[in-house]
Amino acid sequence: MSEPDSGSDLASIRTRAERVDGGYRVNGTKVWTSNAHRSGYMIALFRTRVVPEKKHEGLSQFLVDPKSPGITIRPVIELSGSHHFNEVVFEDAFVPEDMRVGEEGAGWKQVGAELAFERSGPERYLSCLALLGELIREASTDPGERMAVAIGRLVAHLATLRQMSLAVAGMLERGENPNLEAALVKDLGTNFEQEIPEVVHALLGCEPTAAGSDLQQVQAYLVQKAPSFSLRGGTREILRGIIARGLGLR
Ligand SMILES: Cc1cc2nc3c(=O)[nH]c(=O)nc-3n(C[C@H](O)[C@H](O)[C@H](O)COP(=O)(O)OP(=O)(O)OC[C@H]3O[C@@H](n4cnc5c(N)ncnc54)[C@H](O)[C@@H]3O)c2cc1C
Structure with missing residues (x-):
């Protein structure tokens, strides 16, 4: 495109x-x-x-x-x-x-429908899942209250995004137009993905480096990748414009 x-x-x-x-x-x-x-x-x-x-x-x-x-x-x-x-x-x-x-x-209508798939799919909120897994491994059986709260919050968001993504898949399956809903999933999903490297850094204080532990290597890769998450498939500003229009605010 x-x-x-x-x-x-x-x-x-x-x-x-x-x-x-x-x-x-x-x-x-x-x-x-x-x-x-x-x-x-x-x-x-x-x-x-x-x-x-x-x-x-x-x-x-x-x-x-x-x-x-x-x-x-x-x-x-x-x-x-x-x-x-x-x-x-x-x-x-x-x-x-x-x-x-x-x-x-008919290309414009067709790409619109395809973008709804792209914006609401699991790859729009799972990009940093490996790092969340590494954080949980690091926390082990005794995470302490601060880490337990942070992990619980991230996992709760993940479960909510999964439900939202499935709901959009259901709309597509029924032939409905989920433009607004898909833009919401991508905007929230992108924020979630970009938050994970920040939370890991704040909790563990370890620096991202390609030569370190598994966690540091995943962290290093994602710190470089994360800025692109809110560009691909429609930028944050464009998505919020779609949401505002869908809500009748512009
Ligand atoms: C990882 C990744 C993979 C990609 N893969 C593909 C691919 O396979 N195929 C493909 O075709 N494209 C792909 N893209 C491109 C992507 O779709 C575009 O980068 C994106 O649509 C933004 O376009 P742009 O880069 O030209 O930025 P611009 O459109 O020039 O935007 C620049 C800035 O201005 C803001 N802006 C622009 N217009 C408005 C407006 N009306 N209101 C408010 N703010 C505005 C934007 O939000 C952004 O911050 C990919 C991008 C990334 C990062």
Whole structure:
């Protein structure tokens, strides 16, 4: 979905898929494409028709074989040194007609439904679960009151988020539109995920380091990763805008 000039304002994407014999010719650039270098297929949102003043129209989704001619995948290396992201450049790449997903022009509605899955799924509140596990292991059978209260609070939040996530899955299953509810799960889930490394540091006082104990290694990895949790799948500000609109406040 994302492009160099289109992140939060996704409807402004410019990568163009023009009709040609048997399919579409694609030109443009995608960025932050998770695991494009490992994937057999990517699902991409392109502009199949330019509708002046109506940027949500004329968008379509495609399954794309990233090894096709005209597609270049360039790595974007993260702060942690890992290769997760990519820039994907399309230069006169051909995508066959039967690789279009759904109807031409229905892309905006389709990505909205997919984002509801992405924003409310377990991977939006479980990213730091391994660190919570390490904290519990460290606390062992005699955590002391301060640590017991902190762990109890985190586990209670985890159980609540799981219930909320399951409730959104139920709405999707019934064909309902959970835009507002999914944004709530992601906003709360992200806060929860980002809080865990802070709580561990405050309770144990151990410094994150890649050369330390298991706990310190998990901590070091997550301290570098955690800032990205409130960006991927929609930033905090965008989610709160969706929530405000859903509640009729804007
Ligand atoms: C770990 C990770 C994985 C990702 N994986 C993928 C992927 O696989 N595929 C993909 O397509 N993208 C992916 N992304 C990209 C992600 O979706 C975008 O980073 C995100 O949508 C924000 O877009 P942006 O980075 O262009 O920031 P911008 O949209 O430029 O936003 C910059 C800042 O301005 C704020 N802002 C922007 N508009 C408003 C507004 N209207 N009101 C208030 N504040 C606003 C934002 O909240 C943010 O703080 C990934 C990102 C991360 C961090």
